[in-house]
Amino acid sequence: MRARRIPLSTECAVCITKTIGKVVPMLTDTWERQSELYSKAFRALSDGYANDLDVPSTIIPLMMELYSAAGANDPFNIIKQKSINAAMKDLPLIEQSINRFSDFEKFRTSLSAAIAGNIIDYAHAGDDPDLESLECVFKSVQREGFAIDNSKELWHRLKSSSGKVVILGDNAGETVFDIPFVRLIKELEWSVIFVVKGLPSMNDATKNDVIGTGIEQLAMISTTGARAYGTPKRFVSEQFLDLVADCDLIISKGQGNLETFPEIQEEFEKETYYVLRVKCSHVASILGCKKNNNVVLRQKNM
Amino acid sequence: MRARRIPLSTECAVCITKTIGKVVPMLTDTWERQSELYSKAFRALSDGYANDLDVPSTIIPLMMELYSAAGANDPFNIIKQKSINAAMKDLPLIEQSINRFSDFEKFRTSLSAAIAGNIIDYAHAGDDPDLESLECVFKSVQREGFAIDNSKELWHRLKSSSGKVVILGDNAGETVFDIPFVRLIKELEWSVIFVVKGLPSMNDATKNDVIGTGIEQLAMISTTGARAYGTPKRFVSEQFLDLVADCDLIISKGQGNLETFPEIQEEFEKETYYVLRVKCSHVASILGCKKNNNVVLRQKNM
Numbered sequence: 001m002r003a004r005r006i007p008l009s010t011e012c013a014v015c016i017t018k019t020i021g022k023v024v025p026m027l028t029d030t031w032e033r034q035s036e037l038y039s040k041a042f043r044a045l046s047d048g049y050a051n052d053l054d055v056p057s058t059i060i061p062l063m064m065e066l067y068s069a070a071g072a073n074d075p076f077n078i079i080k081q082k083s084i085n086a087a088m089k090d091l092p093l094i095e096q097s098i099n100r101f102s103d104f105e106k107f108r109t110s111l112s113a114a115i116a117g118n119i120i121d122y123a124h125a126g127d128d129p130d131l132e133s134l135e136c137v138f139k140s141v142q143r144e145g146f147a148i149d150n151s152k153e154l155w156h157r158l159k160s161s162s163g164k165v166v167i168l169g170d171n172a173g174e175t176v177f178d179i180p181f182v183r184l185i186k187e188l189e190w191s192v193i194f195v196v197k198g199l200p201s202m203n204d205a206t207k208n209d210v211i212g213t214g215i216e217q218l219a220m221i222s223t224t225g226a227r228a229y230g231t232p233k234r235f236v237s238e239q240f241l242d243l244v245a246d247c248d249l250i251i252s253k254g255q256g257n258l259e260t261f262p263e264i265q266e267e268f269e270k271e272t273y274y275v276l277r278v279k280c281s282h283v284a285s286i287l288g289c290k291k292n293n294n295v296v297l298r299q300k301n302m
Numbered sequence: 303m304r305a306r307r308i309p310l311s312t313e314c315a316v317c318i319t320k321t322i323g324k325v326v327p328m329l330t331d332t333w334e335r336q337s338e339l340y341s342k343a344f345r346a347l348s349d350g351y352a353n354d355l356d357v358p359s360t361i362i363p364l365m366m367e368l369y370s371a372a373g374a375n376d377p378f379n380i381i382k383q384k385s386i387n388a389a390m391k392d393l394p395l396i397e398q399s400i401n402r403f404s405d406f407e408k409f410r411t412s413l414s415a416a417i418a419g420n421i422i423d424y425a426h427a428g429d430d431p432d433l434e435s436l437e438c439v440f441k442s443v444q445r446e447g448f449a450i451d452n453s454k455e456l457w458h459r460l461k462s463s464s465g466k467v468v469i470l471g472d473n474a475g476e477t478v479f480d481i482p483f484v485r486l487i488k489e490l491e492w493s494v495i496f497v498v499k500g501l502p503s504m505n506d507a508t509k510n511d512v513i514g515t516g517i518e519q520l521a522m523i524s525t526t527g528a529r530a531y532g533t534p535k536r537f538v539s540e541q542f543l544d545l546v547a548d549c550d551l552i553i554s555k556g557q558g559n560l561e562t563f564p565e566i567q568e569e570f571e572k573e574t575y576y577v578l579r580v581k582c583s584h585v586a587s588i589l590g591c592k593k594n595n596n597v598v599l600r601q602k603n604m
Contacts (some may be wrong), residue, residue: 008340013319017315021313024312035351036352038315042347046343049337
């Protein structure tokens with residue numbers, strides 16, 4: 001159950017191309033410019049297969065190139081705002097549910113909320129998330145539990161010591177559902193650094209997407225320094241790497257960070273917990289679980 | 303409402319890539335070979351966008367290249383056999399329904415069956431067809447009617463004269479649902495030539511897929527001579543072009559023939575009726591109707 005390199009599978013091909021089909025029309029209106037971007041995108045994808053690249057090494061430079069070629073800054077802004085609003089609307093109910101519990105059960109329920117938020121993802125082959133059903137998803141995560149479950153180890157780790165924890169955030173809106181979890185960790189006297197993306201890419205959260213949600217009162221907000229999903233080592237800032245070097249524990253949200261952070265984790269030998277909803281059977285097979293499973297996976301040393 | 307060139311739209315990009323994602327794993331089992339084929343496929347797609355090709359000019363050579371690179375002959379054979387069996391199972395019920403009517407209503411109902419069969423398509427972005435529900439689809443086509451409806455003109459044309467009609471067949475299984483329609487045309491004393499594909503490509507019907515279904519007793523079976531969907535002019539045989547030149551009327555089934563036959567129709571100035579289920583909003587917008595609409599479209603002179 002080690003997090004490791006995610007090669008371009010058959011399923012990835014479909015997923016990436018559906019993502020391309022979603023992104024390109026958001027980047028430019030004209031048919032000629034869209035055709036140019038499609039041509040670039042499929043060329044990059046072809047090269048990715050020819051050179052046996054993994055998924056992030058294929059998609060991240062491709063997305064950077066598309067955004068840059070289109071002169072686009074934040075085409076997912078409206079989608080992100082809708083996601084944040086939907087999550088903010090449901091947060092009080094989620095908090096009520098969490099506050100019915102105490103100690104480990106409370107912590108575990110806050111993890112369920114953080115995983116439920118992880119369904120707010122517009123970069124995979126499935127249907128776009130139903131923002132009206134976030135609370136239902138939270139309940140179903142509670143009911144289903146975690147297929148890989150190192151939540152007890154995380155709880156003990158957080159209870160038995162303190163220090164600096166870096167949380168690698170994921171998508172806009174999802175970050176709102178991380179709030180109860182962040183609050184609990186802060187109450188356990190950890191200092192929390194919450195990392196968002198340096199520049200917009202798809203619906204990944206940037207500073208703009210978290211400031212004002214309340215999380216900034218619980219955690220220091222920092223960034224990867226990159227326009228990219230996850231934390232790709234070749235694109236993140238020195239400042240981000242210093243943050244990792246300097247912290248005691250990492251909590252990593254979502255598939256994008258699972259795909260990219262292990263390279264940095266290995267270098268700095270940082271204990272990391274990967275918290276996510278598994279979005280595809282390809283990643284599921286790598287983790288040894290199933291699509292749509294909920295995962296809290298401890299990776300002590302890479 | 304003229305049938306015309308189908309450029310590569312955003313929707314086409316998604317559709318084609320989903321088709322690639324479906325076909326490649328059927329062509330070869332090994333990861334290395336699949337990667338090579340994906341690389342080829344996405345390179346061709348990139349070039350298609352760069353050179354402003356239309357859909358068939360992009361996909362047909364690409365599919366030919368994939369089949370040839372994989373040394374594959376008929377990977378959809380099992381799917382095609384299942385489709386034929388499902389259609390043969392439902393045909394008696396369909397025939398019963400049709401035989402409740404007479405004259406134009408009978409003819410129109412046989413057209414509904416021919417359109418219902420057109421859902422047996424594995425080369426588009428939607429879900430694969432539910433082979434258990436073919437009779438239900440037939441009933442819904444009857445209920446919905448034809449959004450573009452030149453069925454009366456076709457009926458009068460077939461009633462008022464006779465000669466040679468070429469039917470451009472489409473997918474395996476779908477051809478079974480064309481049988482009542484072919485029988486009626488034959489009863490009107492037309493000589494029917496039913497055209498299938500020269501070599502297997504996706505789930506398009508070849509000679510092997512129609513011989514034994516009973517249609518060969520009603521019509522002469524001929525082929526396009528090509529391993530390609532539709533009737534792409536640069537790939538079809540001289541014999542096929544002679545057939546077109548020599549006939550009095552064409553009935554063309556499905557989107558693939560709508561995408562490709564107009565070039566030949568224009569050259570030979572043959573009155574053609576395009577009979578299909580509209581599978582995507584892109585073709586719908588070109589025809590001036592909606593996705594999932596049923597169409598019987600007369601094109602007298604191109």
